[in-house]
Amino acid sequence: YPNPSHTDQPVVIPVVLEVAGRARLDVVDAGGHLVRRLDLGQLGAGYQEVEWDGRNESGRVVTPGAYRGWLVANDVRLSTRLVRVP
16 A cells, blocks of 8 residues: 555555565566565564565666566465556
8 A cells, every 4th residue: 555656655565474484575567577676584474564665676766557566475475466656
């Protein structure tokens, strides 16, 4: 949330993990290309909020469009669609 979000604001992604473990958030564009990888370190089990600042690996704000956020933790992959608007 918010989703859709403006390109100048961060996005918070709520997730629930069954088991604690190391996690990362991969953000990919509509073509499946990696835009940003965030190492989230060790996350505990239960409700978590993960934040993406809307920037790519170079630190630049991404362009408006559809993206997918993949939370990878242990052997679990969860995804959500993220829409960025001007």
